[in-house]
Amino acid sequence: xxxxxxxxxxxxxxxVTGQDPTAACYPPVFQTEYYNLITEDRGxxxxxxxxxxxxxxxxxxxxxxxxxxxxxxxxxISGSGNHTTCKNYTLQQSQVMYRCLPPYAKYVxxxxxxxxxxxxxxxxxxxxxxxxxxxxxxxxxxxxxxxQPNWPIMSQEYGYHGTTNMYIYLNPTPTVSNQSVFTIPTxxxxxxxxxxxxxx
Numbered sequence: 001x002x003x004x005x006x007x008x009x010x011x012x013x014x015x016v017t018g019q020d021p022t023a024a025c026y027p028p029v030f031q032t033e034y035y036n037l038i039t040e041d042r043g044x045x046x047x048x049x050x051x052x053x054x055x056x057x058x059x060x061x062x063x064x065x066x067x068x069x070x071x072x073x074x075x076x077i078s079g080s081g082n083h084t085t086c087k088n089y090t091l092q093q094s095q096v097m098y099r100c101l102p103p104y105a106k107y108v109x110x111x112x113x114x115x116x117x118x119x120x121x122x123x124x125x126x127x128x129x130x131x132x133x134x135x136x137x138x139x140x141x142x143x144x145x146x147x148q149p150n151w152p153i154m155s156q157e158y159g160y161h162g163t164t165n166m167y168i169y170l171n172p173t174p175t176v177s178n179q180s181v182f183t184i185p186t187x188x189x190x191x192x193x194x195x196x197x198x199x200x
Contacts, residue, residue, distance in 0.1 A: 021105035
């Protein structure tokens, strides 16, 4: 399964017209498992666009990252209980994850693949590139299945220095089972380094 999706995201870039990027939208609320093909990290991602928050929780390190897009702030949280540490970073505008892709996103190509957690039959996949003010490009692959949301299937951050992150998303659901994941600690130490969101 991984190889089939990889062939879509790493294939030859083909310019295609007639696709409206602003119609490519994530579900308003969702959670999904993830696997990072570069770092071999895995865990869960939780997104609620009404809260304007994105949360990534690693099952490997137990670290949690909360991105508050309304306040352009990101929080890296490690440890638990009395041993919890929180570091606060500033997000750039290009690091904000919006529910729908921006109008300048570029439609790369389409393909098909078998992803049984979304559909039992082969389905259409659409690939988009979103350029940032740096040399990085955020690439995202959505499933296109009638009557279902556009689920994120895979994402990739790449640029002059090559690919920095490549995520596969599995078992998505249109709810967040544990709302406490969005809670930001009351005390965090501020740093200047930025953390990029993972999807889109």
